[in-house]
Amino acid sequence: MMDDSEWFVEPAPQAGCSIGLKIRRRLDAAESSFQKIEILETEDFGKLMVIDGCIMLTERDHFIYHEMLVHPALWTHPDPAHVVIVGGGDGGTLTETVRHPRVQEVIQVEIDRAVTELSLRHFPEFAPATSDPRVQLVFEDAIRWIERAPEASIDVLLIDSTDPIGPAEGLFEKQFYEICRRRLRPDGILALQSESPFLYPHLVRGIHEKL
Known part of the structure; x- marks a missing residue:
């Protein structure tokens, strides 16, 4: 999910933490018959792919x-x-x-x-x-x-x-x-x-x- 300060945050409530990446801008998105896919540009990790609110990959890692x-x-x-x-x-x-x-x-x-x-x-x-x-x-x-x-x-x-x-x-x-x-x-x-x-x-x- 995105918050008001333009961070993408993926909660991991079972572990009592979240993973957050600061976002520069939204690049693309698609909603298929199966899921929602988003491409975001981050400050430090390059492009980020998100599927149904979960981080899939970044260019950096x-x-x-x-x-x-x-x-x-x-x-x-x-x-x-x-x-x-x-x-x-x-x-x-x-x-x-x-x-x-x-x-x-x-x-x-x-x-x-x-x-x-x-x-x-x-x-x-x-x-x-x-x-x-x-x-x-x-x-x-x-x-x-x-x-x-x-x-x-x-x-x-x-x-x-x-x-x-x-x-x-x-x-x-x-x-x-x-x-x-x-x-x-x-x-x-x-x-x-x-x-x-x-x-x-x-x-x-x-x-x-x-x-």
């Missing part, structure tokens, strides 16, 4: 999240030829994935095309990855896509989802994780966005129990 989601899994797997990204519409996870020469195919399944369109407009550093010949962009409900995918067909599955509310809620359910396990090859690896253990420990515990 997005690398911390994207690199840690992608590289440990892809360097650990002996042959990460076939990679699937669930979500990740901003393109940051895709950008890090295509840095790996052993990757032969990347399928990104994002439910909301508007996220990708706004990201390509305002975060051009992510754009080259979308035209990589190894990349296929699919705009569809990832749960339905994973249900139809062949068994034992994925080497690395990266779940780069929003928070477990709204369109992403089903991506945090035990049933979805069980389907993902069957879609992975015997040496397959799953890495997922699992919230902050400092701000949302109850969500982290819930994810761990369902895995």
